[in-house]
Amino acid sequence: xxxxxxxxxxxxxxxxxxxxxxxxxxxxxxxxxxxxxxxxxxxxxxxxxxxxxxxxxxxxxxxxxxxxxxxxxxxxxxxxxxxxxxxxxxxxxxxxxxxxxxxxxxxxxxxxxxxxxxxxxxxxxxxxxxxxxxxxxxxxxxxxxxxxxxxxxxxxxxxxxxxxxxxxxxxxxxxxxxxxxxxxxxxxxxxxxxxxxxxxxxxxxxxxxxxxxxxxxxxxxxxxxxxxxxxxxxxxxxxxxxxxxxxxxxxxxxxxxxxxxxxxxxxxxxxxxxxxxxxxxxxxxxxxxxxxxxxxxxxxxxxxxxxxxxxxxxxxxxxxxxxxxxxxxxxxxxxxxxxxxxxxxxxxxxxxxxxxxxxxxxxxxxxxxxxxxxxxxxxxxxxxxxxxxxxxxxxxxxxxxxxxxxxxxxxxxxxxxxxxxxxxxxxxxxxxxxxxxxxxxxxxxxxxxxxxxxxxxxxxxxxxxxxxxxxxxxxxxxxxxxxxxxxxxxxxxxxxxxx
Numbered sequence: 001x002x003x004x005x006x007x008x009x010x011x012x013x014x015x016x017x018x019x020x021x022x023x024x025x026x027x028x029x030x031x032x033x034x035x036x037x038x039x040x041x042x043x044x045x046x047x048x049x050x051x052x053x054x055x056x057x058x059x060x061x062x063x064x065x066x067x068x069x070x071x072x073x074x075x076x077x078x079x080x081x082x083x084x085x086x087x088x089x090x091x092x093x094x095x096x097x098x099x100x101x102x103x104x105x106x107x108x109x110x111x112x113x114x115x116x117x118x119x120x121x122x123x124x125x126x127x128x129x130x131x132x133x134x135x136x137x138x139x140x141x142x143x144x145x146x147x148x149x150x151x152x153x154x155x156x157x158x159x160x161x162x163x164x165x166x167x168x169x170x171x172x173x174x175x176x177x178x179x180x181x182x183x184x185x186x187x188x189x190x191x192x193x194x195x196x197x198x199x200x201x202x203x204x205x206x207x208x209x210x211x212x213x214x215x216x217x218x219x220x221x222x223x224x225x226x227x228x229x230x231x232x233x234x235x236x237x238x239x240x241x242x243x244x245x246x247x248x249x250x251x252x253x254x255x256x257x258x259x260x261x262x263x264x265x266x267x268x269x270x271x272x273x274x275x276x277x278x279x280x281x282x283x284x285x286x287x288x289x290x291x292x293x294x295x296x297x298x299x300x301x302x303x304x305x306x307x308x309x310x311x312x313x314x315x316x317x318x319x320x321x322x323x324x325x326x327x328x329x330x331x332x333x334x335x336x337x338x339x340x341x342x343x344x345x346x347x348x349x350x351x352x353x354x355x356x357x358x359x360x361x362x363x364x365x366x367x368x369x370x371x372x373x374x375x376x377x378x379x380x381x382x383x384x385x386x387x388x389x390x391x392x393x394x395x396x397x398x399x400x401x402x403x404x405x406x407x408x409x410x411x412x413x414x415x416x417x418x419x420x421x422x423x424x425x426x427x428x429x430x431x432x433x434x435x436x437x438x439x440x441x442x443x444x445x446x447x448x449x450x451x452x453x454x455x456x457x458x459x460x461x462x463x464x465x466x467x468x469x470x471x472x473x474x475x476x477x478x479x480x481x482x483x484x485x486x487x488x489x490x491x492x493x494x495x496x497x498x499x
Contacts, residue, residue: 084320
């Protein structure tokens with residue numbers, strides 16, 4: 001059993017008061033199946049207009065309606081999708097549709113219903129204590145079990161096994177109390193999620209057939225029947241979840257709704273997920289603040305989208321949103337490092353920092369064919385170039401930069417890089433004809449953010465403004481170079497732009 005990190009903890013102050021079966025009956029509590037519970041709470045959530053899966057972005061019109069239909073129909077779920085498509089997150093968020101508290105027989109093994117216990121230990125307690133049998137209240141965040149499927153999983157792990165210690169204590173093998181239950185029975189009256197279902201060995205998949213259809217379990221030679229109350233959620237890679245893959249057909253037939261997930265379909269959704277998922281460190285005195293210009297976020301998202309369409313990258317394994325998250329985190333780290341070295345109090349990622357994302361991207365993609373010693377680097381570099389050019393074309397009109405291009409035609413040269421302070425870029429903006437106006441058009445100082453997002457405000461302060469201006473100028477210069485309006489020469493760690 002594991003506690004889903006995405007589920008809000010249940011407020012202890014709201015815990016119900018009945019402490020015995022008799023008090024529970026007098027309070028009028030009625031038991032219901034976990035699927036009925038999910039269904040009822042989902043209908044209430046929909047009626048209130050609340051978010052069913054808070055924090056899941058880009059699925060409102062595609063995935064979520066199918067999930068809602070499956071829950072309302074009382075069907076188990078299997079999420080099909082490549083890595084990084086929020087399959088596990090959605091399974092964990094289902095906990096939010098459970099009742100805040102659930103009464104169980106205190107001392108029972110399987111979260112037993114006080115009015116209908118199924119484990120031998122709970123049945124014995126109720127038979128002895130009747131209405132005076134103590135009950136406990138289980139919070140919803142403890143009603144979730146999760147297991148990552150691996151080839152070495154055994155039936156004992158999932159379903160149960162005879163406990164040799166209990167046998168050694170003097171119990172007979174015919175006594176049901178010698179059974180040590182596995183993860184699935186211990187998730188009774190809750191949600192059980194199994195990730196990467198096809199990775200289970202076929203003989204283990206066969207062992208799940210009764211659980212998914214008849215809702216009972218069999219352990220060794222015991223003729224016992226435990227009518228489990230479960231909501232089962234599975235996840236799988238589409239390539240494995242076929243008759244040609246590693247899933248047995250009878251198991252596939254028993255899972256209710258098959259729901260196909262997908263990567264973010266728009267740059268807006270990709271950027272929103274990155275903002276939500278990236279690591280944010282608390283502000284520290286003396287540590288420069290990092291401000292990310294909208295066009296840098298857009299370049300990061302565009303890079304990932306290009307990778308998902310690239311014929312050189314395996315689309316079967318997918319290109320996760322984690323690529324975008326890791327890339328933006330690395331860009332912020334590179335900007336922070338430069339600001340510390342230059343003694344600046346604010347930082348912003350620049351085009352010259354994009355070399356840092358090669359390392360954070362290459363390890364998260366798989367190539368279609370094996371090639372040279374490190375072909376990933378060259379493929380990623382080409383994608384970066386395409387991403388910068390696509391973003392530049394969306395945000396900047398070349399005709400608006402004729403004054404800046406004219407200055408270079410008259411002999412202007414500018415050298416950029418990690419050793420150039422932000423104040424130097426600000427000086428260029430005030431001296432080079434057309435450069436200040438071009439910077440304003442990028443939206444880094446007021447309005448004009450990425451794809452409708454308002455850009456950073458000038459209220460950030462002069463140091464932050466200078467860092468953002470430096471980032472915008474490098475973006476403009478690189479865009480003009482890619483548009484074949486400027487030449488670019490690499491000089492060690494610096495870059496010189498000229499006519």
